[in-house]
Amino acid sequence: MNIIILLLAYLLGSIPSGVWIGKLFYQKDICNYGSGNTGTTNTFRVLGKKAGIVVLLADVLKGTLATSLPLLFHSDMPILWGGIAAIIGHTFPIFAKFKGGKAVATSAGMLLAYSPLFFVYAASIFVICLLITSMVSLSSMIAAVVVTISTIILPYIWPTILPEFNWVLTLVAAAVSCFIFYRHKDNIVRIKNGTENKVPFGLNKKK
Template structure:
């Protein structure tokens, strides 16, 4: 298989892996209906939590993160290590724009984090710590995600050189696009804080 066909196969398969909407699948299996009709309408773990099912929210979080990690690891060990970051980015795009749901998916933060941990565990840990620090400082989930994703390419370049900072930068840009409504609320001072009873749309 040529390099170009190999890359195409990795990107396509990773995309379809990432496009599996676990939040929607779990809530439907639990008899909770369509998660897209609840809260923010997002298919991610934060919106699944609004159903009151913490177990389903945790499962969604882990599997959404796992999609990116699995794509990276399978590609690294069974195809080509240099394609691994691209595989994670493709899974991330699949989550954000899943063909199964008319290209209307989640915001990608969990899949982004899973991808980072699989690329380099120190990178994932550093980005997660940035998120936690920002969350403790500002108490706003979306802002924490924006700060962590913004710094992730710089952290990646420092820790891993040129191993994956370009795909990570691409994912960061998509995260900012997917959070444009959150950014608008942040600019107005209207974004709810963690623990607030107001609707969050992380």
């Protein structure tokens, strides 16, 4: 049963929302534009705000649903493993020639299923970073690191948000953080060179 759950979670994560919406409603394959990624950021860049919001919600929700599968199937498997399978699916989707996104939104969906309050906390960190840096890539990496550290310290300083320490959560958060940094390796080069794409708002917005 656990293998079936992980397979279903991977398939959910593999749904290339940006690609399907682009082809169906805009007659565009976003893999051929912008960064070539199938995720939320490139969808915003290529297809616009409406499509970007839809893809963002879809990518978050597929992470949430995949993470919840062990509960839905009454399995004793830790729910976070379903989230990991979805993240792998989102990054290497079987439905899009294994060329996917950078797993930020799907990772957020995993947190939403695990702890809604912790999800709000993590999302707030990302938004604050985005308002300061005006860069989605840098905000994603900073938030990933802060969230990983928070899984260790929050149970002791702010238990309302995260009541107890869970080593599985910390391990998963650390692994996802490394994964996010790896997927943003090209962005890191552009950040160093001062050529990274910026959103049109925030303290460091594009001019």
